[in-house]
Amino acid sequence: MSARSAPLSVIGFDADDTLWENEQFFRLTEDRFTRLLADFAEADHLSERLLAAERRNLTHYGFGIKGFTLSMIETAIEVTGGRVPSHVLGKILDAGREMLSHPVEPLPHAHDVLKRLTEVYRLVLITKGDLFDQERKLAQSGLGDFFDAVEIVSDKQVVTYERIFSQHGEGAERAMMVGNSLKSDVVPALRAGSWGVYVPHALTWSLEHEEAPRAAPRFREIPHLGELEVLLQGIG
Structure with a gap:
């Protein structure tokens, strides 16, 4: 399946506690x-x-x-x-x-899943935090080559996803955001019109907690990144 013929053209990934430990x-x-x-x-x-x-x-x-x-x-x-x-x-x-200066520890499945998905979709890393530190972690993770673009933002709001998915894809309706934070990765992406995939992590900062929007048609939850490709097949 090519990205051009698929319902999705771009997939955004959170970084901290989605791709590596933080x-x-x-x-x-x-x-x-x-x-x-x-x-x-x-x-x-x-x-x-x-x-x-x-x-x-x-x-x-x-x-x-x-x-x-x-x-x-x-x-x-x-x-x-x-x-x-x-x-x-x-x-x-x-x-x-x-x-x-702490070493970066990629989470299970992150490398292999990104390697396969980059052949089909445009992948965008969407992370918030300190510019130098996020750049350091991406470089040390060994995952940077899988991304077509990297967006290090001050915060993640609806307008953030609208801009990024329009700039790097074909708009939010043909995009998906994958992350461990309901508040930052999933809910605003859903409100922008994209798919939102929640990948829970054992540790999540209390300021990132939010109720799961289970009634939202484009909300999905998977136990780990290894399940993402199966989910994508089900979407079409």
Whole structure:
């Protein structure tokens, strides 16, 4: 089946926790953060304060490790009343730098599925976050050659998918978005008119949670990327 004769011409893929591991490193760093500040507050309270800081700071710092690191520093200053020891701040900065250099671990099926689909469809990587970090992870993943285009965006909204699928394909109606976030990858893509395929990951940031739109005609859910080709065959 050629892309020209198929109902779909372009498939968009999320990156973090869809093609490679990501959230687990945030969780590990958050655990490290709560241990560093154990003398000042309980772990659950620190996690709540950190999440609140992240939520506040999204409009200022965007998504990604740098914003997360700044939110940790802000939280540390708040919970200690400005008395956070300098060596703790130094360790928080070290933790952020370690995250930015962590090896990329592609998820099962990602390489093989992309390799086969790139022969049939135009593939577009659509990811949000820090530009340098996302470029680093894509380069280290070994998956970059499978994509016809890469879009690193500040956020994922309906207009984001409308623009990308028009620019790199034949509009949202002939496009599909695949990702692990209902809030960012699936729901806005569906609202733009494309298919939205939800691939759950064991760890998903709480700010990315949203109710699954199961009544939407173009919504689909698969347990892992290895099922995507079967799904595509069923669509036509």
